[in-house]
Amino acid sequence: MMLSETEIKELRIFEDFLNSIGFKRLEGTVFGLLVLSDTPLTSEEIAKTLNLSQSATSTSLKTLAHYGAIETREGRENRAKLHTAKDDSLSIVASIFRKRDQEKIIGLKKAAERLLKTKSNPDAPSYKRLKSIISTSEIAESVMNFIFGLAERDIPEQYPQIIKRLPKAFDLITKSVEPVDILTNSVKNFISSRSWPKSKEDLR
Structure with missing residues (x-):
């Protein structure tokens, strides 16, 4: 070539x-x-x-x-x-997440959860840091699950229209909440509850 x-x-x-x-x-x-x-x-x-x-x-x-x-x-x-x-780059990202990053993030979250059980003071700096790690890991998991689901639908020709919707959706989430744990739940609920398009008709 x-x-x-x-x-x-x-x-x-x-x-x-x-x-x-x-x-x-x-x-x-x-x-x-x-x-x-x-x-x-x-x-x-x-x-x-x-x-x-x-x-x-x-x-x-x-x-x-x-x-x-x-x-x-x-x-x-x-x-x-x-x-x-591969023609579909999102499927590549999803595969990398599944085979490398997902396991590491879940492992980090589980370790933080185990360590959190040894803490008794919610106001202690270490307690707050561990809670933050757990919340951040959950946000990462939610985003990865969204990518997995989208890649499995195999609709690359519809990505441009989906991308146009995402900034407004995430902007709405971040503006409507303040604490990180509430933000985490909002992201998780938004991604899991949305009826993401399965066909071109769904995007009209």
Whole structure:
């Protein structure tokens, strides 16, 4: 695959972004190439285009596949494995949340809940900090659950219209409450109770 000079320069953006959320820079480069490619690529084509070893390419592809960022299938002619980036980026985010962040956030919340049971003074600074960790974790869980649900509906063509509604919805929540524990419940209730669109007709 031939990349233009502009595309080659922009691969650095994918490198930097994926590296900032815990991936290796090489994995970001491979993902960026697959995003920019209009056709599926074999590992050999990826290695040649990016001047990488076959081993480094294979390792990067395995990691990206594990987190749901790419899809792999066999070619019809020579049965070589063909790799492509997923079209729906939200499904990638949901997969990363499920396989990495969700477990860590739940673990942090459970640890804070266990420690909170050892505290007897609600006015103590440590008690308030633990309560804040629990509330923050619950907000994160609620947002992740919203993303999971939206990704499972598989309606990427409707995301622009949904995005237009979200700022007003969250602005209403944050302006209507003050304490963080009330804010947490408001976010959770809003996300769980909303009838999010399942079809184009629902958005009209």
